[in-house]
Amino acid sequence: MLWVKAFHIVFIASWFAGLFYLPRIFVNLAMVPEGSTAERDRLLLMARKLLRFTTMIAVPAVLLGAWLWLGYGIGRGQGWMHAKLFVVLLVVGYHHACAVLLRKIEQGRSTRSHVWFRWFNEIPVFMMLAAVLLVVVKPF
Template sequence: MLWVKALHIVFVASWFAGLFYLPRIYVNLAMVAPGSGAERDRLLLMARKLLRFTTLLAVPALAFGLWLWLGYGIGRGSGWMHAKLAVVLLVIGYHHACAVMLRKFAAGGPARSHRWYRWFNELPVLLLLAAVVLVVVKPF
């Protein structure tokens, strides 16, 4: 079970690293000057590759997490585990929102300012903090 925990931590940390950097690429995309096609294309390529990689990392991260949850028994751990699973669902929603934003960028441009994307970039930090506190402190 310790190997599964270790793999879960590695994949989750890698997944979050991608989720930290992807919105930063969106900030840069929102700041691209009109007519800078090469720069825009390069940033879109980087974002596509990073999104694909983070999606590939999310699958084993979630699979090992499910394995751990089932290994401890469903319902065991009570409130903190259910709260952590709610945070995981929020992270999955954030990941999906990043994919939707990338499609919007590829279709024509930013719908929002670079400042909005800077704030959006801070959300995974709060989600990671919530997940770590729930796992370590187990307040419920």
């Protein structure tokens, strides 16, 4: 079980690293001057690669978490685990929102400002904080 838990933590940390940085690339994309295609293309390439990597990391993170929950019974029937699972759903939704935003940016349909993306970039910090507090403190 400790091996599963250790790898779960590594994959979660890696997944969140991607979710912390991908919206930062969106900030930079929103600030690209009109006509600067080389800079835009480079940032889009970085964003696509990071999204692909982050998605590949998210899958084992979720599967290992499910293994801990269902296979070992960690948190089964406890309120803190239900809250944490809700946070996990929010993180998956945020990940999906990043993919949708990237598609819109690629198609030139994004109307979001760099300020909006800066605020959007803060969301995973709060989700990670909530998940860690729920797992460590187990408030209910």
